[in-house]
Amino acid sequence: MSGEFMARESFDVCVVGGGPAGTLTALKVARFGHRVCLVERCPFPRPHVGESLTSGIWPILDVLGLRQNILQQGFLDPGETLLRWAAVRTERVPASNRGNGLLVERGKFDLVLLQAARDSGVRIFQPGEIRSTNGKGFKWELGVIARGEPRAIDAAFLVDASGRGGFLPGKQTRVSPPTVALCGYLRGAACPQETLVEALPDGWCWGAPIPGGLFSAMVFSDPAALRPFRGAGLEAIWRSQLAKAELFATIAQVPHVGCVVARNATAYCSIDAIGPSFVRVGEASFSLDPLSSTGVEKAMRSGLTAAIALHTMMVRPERRELSVRFYRDRIAEAVAAHARWSVGFYQDVGRYADFPFWEARSEGVEQPRSEVSRANVSAPDGIGLTTHVRISQRAQWIEEACIVGDEICAHPALVHPNLERPVAFLEGVALRSMLEAVATMPDLGRLVTFWSRRVSLPQAKRIAAWLMKHEILEAVP
Numbered sequence: 001m002s003g004e005f006m007a008r009e010s011f012d013v014c015v016v017g018g019g020p021a022g023t024l025t026a027l028k029v030a031r032f033g034h035r036v037c038l039v040e041r042c043p044f045p046r047p048h049v050g051e052s053l054t055s056g057i058w059p060i061l062d063v064l065g066l067r068q069n070i071l072q073q074g075f076l077d078p079g080e081t082l083l084r085w086a087a088v089r090t091e092r093v094p095a096s097n098r099g100n101g102l103l104v105e106r107g108k109f110d111l112v113l114l115q116a117a118r119d120s121g122v123r124i125f126q127p128g129e130i131r132s133t134n135g136k137g138f139k140w141e142l143g144v145i146a147r148g149e150p151r152a153i154d155a156a157f158l159v160d161a162s163g164r165g166g167f168l169p170g171k172q173t174r175v176s177p178p179t180v181a182l183c184g185y186l187r188g189a190a191c192p193q194e195t196l197v198e199a200l201p202d203g204w205c206w207g208a209p210i211p212g213g214l215f216s217a218m219v220f221s222d223p224a225a226l227r228p229f230r231g232a233g234l235e236a237i238w239r240s241q242l243a244k245a246e247l248f249a250t251i252a253q254v255p256h257v258g259c260v261v262a263r264n265a266t267a268y269c270s271i272d273a274i275g276p277s278f279v280r281v282g283e284a285s286f287s288l289d290p291l292s293s294t295g296v297e298k299a300m301r302s303g304l305t306a307a308i309a310l311h312t313m314m315v316r317p318e319r320r321e322l323s324v325r326f327y328r329d330r331i332a333e334a335v336a337a338h339a340r341w342s343v344g345f346y347q348d349v350g351r352y353a354d355f356p357f358w359e360a361r362s363e364g365v366e367q368p369r370s371e372v373s374r375a376n377v378s379a380p381d382g383i384g385l386t387t388h389v390r391i392s393q394r395a396q397w398i399e400e401a402c403i404v405g406d407e408i409c410a411h412p413a414l415v416h417p418n419l420e421r422p423v424a425f426l427e428g429v430a431l432r433s434m435l436e437a438v439a440t441m442p443d444l445g446r447l448v449t450f451w452s453r454r455v456s457l458p459q460a461k462r463i464a465a466w467l468m469k470h471e472i473l474e475a476v477p
């Protein structure tokens with residue numbers, strides 16, 4: 001195909017892949033007023049793993065005004081979880097302990113988001129595929145086949161949202177031991193209504209009811225451990241693993257629907273998540289251990305962060321480098337924080353600590369240091385309000401990339417040996433302006449009262465407690 005004789009359509013951003021990450025990037029960039037197209041290979045709805053969504057999706061959907069669109073689909077509220085993990089006995093964990101997540105049919109969930117992107121002005125080529133790319137400076141010339149028709153497209157930015165396979169070439173680094181998931185669906189009255197999670201000596205099992213009367217059951221293992229059973233076929237291995245699990249044994253022989261498939265579930269991150277004219281979002285950028293069921297939420301979040309970085313690069317070209325640094329740092333922090341969480345969760349299964357599967361995952365992979373929370377700092381405990389305070393001499397200010405409004409800009413951020421990373425905002429309030437008041441307020445009580453004119457009193461107290469705890473504010477002897 002040659003684009004020479006075709007009229008070229010020009011876009012600011014071309015997104016490759018219409019999963020949650022690509023769709024939210026496209027939608028948000030379009031809402032910023034830029035011209036966006038999205039190329040999705042498959043007709044929707046298409047089946048996809050990632051059916052158990054965490055409660056963190058709701059604030060994202062709220063920001064975009066999409067809560068109702070999802071609620072109307074009749075997806076399932078997760079019930080109790082039956083858990084055999086740290087303890088040998090089965091624990092019943094109420095749904096409320098994990099926040100109100102959702103059990104969805106991913107084909108439908110992704111379709112709703114894609115429709116919202118279309119309604120926001122995103123031009124969608126589906127089924128479509130990019131057959132040729134030519135990156136010239138800050139311009140991509142793309143040859144696309146959409147519904148069988150060749151098209152020529154120009155875009156200033158390319159967003160790789162194509163999921164695990166990745167559309168753009170680039171190096172990845174593994175952040176978990178190699179893991180394979182055998183995934184299948186069961187149907188039948190014997191299938192439980194609860195979510196099931198169980199540790200096995202050589203892996204773990206997850207299962208949950210999903211819309212359509214199906215029960216999704218997955219077995220996670222080290223691929224090397226499955227090699228001796230290769231001749232047995234995936235279904236036989238999947239069933240034999242389920243049969244070993246106390247919670248799954250009764251459903252191990254229930255008839256299944258469709259094929260049992262093997263999926264790579266190894267966590268990784270790409271070395272270059274962003275460059276001056278491209279961004280990788282969602283699983284094209286990094287993949288998390290499915291243990292947390294946060295893949296979709298994190299993919300959506302990365303899409304929104306990427307959209308802000310792209311918008312900033314377009315309206316403030318002088319902040320291109322700052323935006324690149326901001327996005328790269330946020331992705332690195334998300335990967336590191338999740339890897340540490342996973343290690344802790346695997347370590348909880350002490351009874352299998354000496355088994356190779358658990359030993360490898362309890363050690364983890366070397367990770368960079370993580371972000372200090374910018375929100376919801378801990379509650380105040382035992383602060384004497386008459387205490388005279390001053391700012392530690394070890395505290396310093398630097399310029400750090402932050403989101404302010406809809407853009408990334410350089411903002412004063414505090415660095416201190418007790419902070420893992422620079423902090424610009426606490427509970428959404430610029431720290432610099434809060435700390436400027438310390439010079440004129442002699443004690444903590446007056447400082448908190450002064451701050452409470454700008455934030456609520458409990459917030460002002462929490463901020464004071466956090467600053468004392470990290471020794472950024474210190475008592476004057």
Ligand SMILES: Cc1cc2nc3c(=O)[nH]c(=O)nc-3n(C[C@H](O)[C@H](O)[C@H](O)COP(=O)(O)OP(=O)(O)OC[C@H]3O[C@@H](n4cnc5c(N)ncnc54)[C@H](O)[C@@H]3O)c2cc1C
Nearest residue numbers: 017019020021041050052162163181282283293295296299
């Ligand atoms: C076994 C397993 C279980 C999981 N369970 C959960 C879970 O319970 N909860 C959870 O939140 N997450 C889970 N995840 C993770 C979750 O599936 C992903 O995090 C999520 O789907 C990532 O979204 P995405 O938009 O980045 O990519 P995807 O959802 O994979 O979307 C990528 C899209 O790009 C399209 N595409 C690919 N290549 C091209 C191309 N060249 N041109 C055009 N289009 C293309 C694909 O058709 C697809 O629609 C699980 C993952 C695995 C492996």
